[in-house]
Amino acid sequence: TATPVRVGLVPCCGTSDGPTGELSLKKGRDLWEQFHLLGTEMVITKSGRRMFPPFKVRISGLDKKAKYILLLDIVAADDCRYKFQQSRWLVAGKADPELPRRLYIHPDSPAPGEHWMARAVNFHKLKLTNNVADKHGFTILNSMHKYQPRFHVACASELLHLPYSAFRTYVFPETQFLAVTAYQNDKVKQGRIDSGTSMKGRNKQDEREKKRDDMEY
Amino acid sequence: TATPVRVGLVPCCGTSDGPTGELSLKKGRDLWEQFHLLGTEMVITKSGRRMFPPFKVRISGLDKKAKYILLLDIVAADDCRYKFQQSRWLVAGKADPELPRRLYIHPDSPAPGEHWMARAVNFHKLKLTNNVADKHGFTILNSMHKYQPRFHVACASELLHLPYSAFRTYVFPETQFLAVTAYQNDKVKQGRIDSGTSMKGRNKQDEREKKRDDMEY
DNA sequence: ATCTTTCCCACCTAGGTGTGAACC
């Protein structure tokens, strides 16, 4: 084609601005890189869990009028099983057999190039699960394995044509992650909380408040 | 065309099943009809308010593969201004000049006939406002005036072709309503609350609970 | 004993809703 297609991962900057403890991520640096340095972990659950940071790409050079389908899939990054011991990830044997591969088709697909180029494309609705029998179409992963998300652009005007259409694939190594059913690295857990996007779970009850509750009786 | 296009307003049945006071709507009858008997009121606000009951249509007889744009607009039902006095709506003069007409294009548009026919089409995201300077594209209405929603089907593969495309228009008289900035008829207000879909606002504090709060000091 | 998974639940955000007093 005449114009080259360019795809860039959109930086996801942390929004934390509270008191920055030792563990919090520096503001203004890309969240993906920050977590990558620590060893990104993604929680997988039976009912499905989103990715964090969100996977966003900006794309240019498409034909404005031609229709495209945009997809994300997640493939094994290597052939190992891992364990987390003494604050570090160690190889713990050979990988379990790969599970049925599933494509996450961006819900706007198919859409013309101008639509995709107008703003960053966000794949935040993709969900990860460890449920081998999942019927929602979520991406099924093995816990304690390392994965690599991949982004694809397909020239296709209809979803039915997808299997026969030309693909272009883009990989961003900083989006590699380990699938877990519970956070292993406390720094990763704290980083998610600090980056503000994650909604806090049940807080340890504040001492003062706890006292008051106790006094109700 | 060979097959006739059929469009039906989808009944919106109330979900209330609590203690049914004198004012609550009977279960299992169409909400639109129920409110129509009372004189449907729709609140309009500066920041925009959804319609209730939701406007839903079921459509059949479209060409499966052809593309359509589905729209809703809301036009003056007559040339009067109204007032609510002694529990009834009375004509109170001539209508104010009509405000700029706005079309609400269903966000799935354009889409093939099979998409529209697969399930009821819901226009619940349309918002009503009385803000003449609105920049969100909400539908602008005059308070204390009577309106009639209209549903349109346009044969058009692109939004840009809309102005030149053929329309088919459907009107459901039971969806007429009066635009208000605050509910006038208590029965309408109570009907909305009873039908359950409306999220309750601040409740009059339950006496028992109030007492407890007061005792906190 | 250790590691990993599962489950329920309190908490959070986002956004729609009527309240009631203030405003005009």
Place this chain on the structure above:
DNA sequence: ATGGTTCACACCTAGGTGGGAAAG
């Protein structure tokens, strides 16, 4: 005084999140 409008706010739903105990 009246009638209509505005506004901040408590409440609601829906759905995503980590906590922590319990189970495997």
